[in-house]
Amino acid sequence: MTKIVIHGAGSIGCFIGGTWASTGLDVTLIGRDYIHETINKNGMTLTDYSGFKVKLSSSDIAFSETPAAMNDADIIILAVKSTGTEAAAHEIAANAKADAIVVSLQNGISNVDILKRLLPNQTVLAGMVPYNVANLGDGHWHKGTQGTVMAEINPALECIADASSRGPAALKLKNNMPAIAWGKLLINLNNAINALSGEPLLKELSQRDFRRVFSATITEALDVLKAANITPAQIGPMPPQKLAKILKAPNFLFNHIFLRIQKIDERARSSMAEDFDAGRTTEIDYLNGEVVALADTHGISAPYSKAIVDLVKDAETGGQKTWSAKGLRQRVLGR
Template structure:
């Protein structure tokens, strides 16, 4: 694909927390960007968006543009071709999104999949076999502090997948995107990187069960011990698959369970970068449960269990957490979560 990146057309489909932040950054950078979002989100963002982050960068009154879902109308790409379509819906929304994005996809559209977990891009590659479908790792958390104010609360670089055929265009895209609000990196081995990201995402379910901010959760050794058990099961799977996990934190992947298991006073000294997270941050799974929405548990912990079964490995801790999250989702009303303290959660794991 030959395209002038600075003149490229971007569409952010699925303007939740990550989608709104990403759309805000693209617009802040002056790129031709439109968002597809629910009417209630569009109404909230009509007056612009504010971006901040944990490093105290601030930009206010960023104007946004919107696109409407077309239904059975003419394809948007016929009059305004989309060069990069950023798909930021949850894994649970992929099947519907495949149908909804079709009017926006033209012959040269690159689809960038920004989902957690493993395997969500497979359906897109099947339906859009003639398009480049690339994976994106989003390592940081975003919270909405006030209506229209989106805050990046933790560290990490947005990482774009590339292949030999897409290297030039993706490198050019990364160069344009790199800014204070959005550190950017590239990877040619996204599968291993997403397994490494999945290791970190194992805290998502525990945060939902704990019902406290991420930083407060990590300050309690009991919750860290639970996360460490989940990680050890994941590492047994990746070792069996001969996957070498890249570093996505300051510590190697195999060190993380041991560091998480340290006493609180040692953990605070050794892993201070893990605690360099905004005290407001909660995980996406907490937000889903709090709003009574389906969670991504089957694409996170469930992906580990599924692969482990193929390998003949046991994953009792991940199976139990899946069970607890699904029970919590069934019992919870929106905005109401029943928290489980760390000691009780450890007891439940046996």
């Protein structure tokens, strides 16, 4: 049986790894001691917004606190934070088989290039997770928004795609991952806004001024991508250009039409909000920072994403973390 290791057993890694294990796949999680202790004590409860629920005992899935667990892995799913990519690559190089396949399910655009540079002898594939997973405590991980895991087409991944096809962590294999990665990043421009709002996603998105900031950053990013001759894929029910327009709609339209179509659990929050709560360094350089970096490369500016980056970095060093909708709109958009 194909041996799968999830390197980075955070919220995403635990939900995907646990759900795949529940289908009979051979999955090992690599993560921190406190996650291991939680699973040993409580097992794993995995749920989603549609009513899916599965309960695993600690014996139903292997867990390791050391990268040596990658020694016999056939597929390594990398789910560490983007800030830990280089360290994870060195661990893979020191422990994994030469023919092990590495799939990045991380945020941002540049992680795959980093992995390919540091792991020249491995097959490195791009992937992405479009949905939010919340750690509700006591071994309970909850998928709070819609979406399907995607990864580059490779025969070795077909066993996962087949086994997971009917579940909430289904894997679909695609051949246009660069465009998909940029499409996902446009959606992820809300991660920082959600963190700075201090609100659950549903409550944040119900406030027009937060949405106006989100819309402006998407529109700005699309201009940058056009300058770079990059066409992002559509992630979700509508193309990004249309999403940017709809986000600006009055509350009575947006909240009663769009939010009813979208499946967003009232408990869902962005991963950056969890980073704020835990006092961790965020992935802002791999989200809005990617837009700023691409703009700089082409000699143009991205002032809205730059303002978001500055606010998040200030929050990381003890500055203001929580903004009102009006306050964030005025600070980022200047109006």
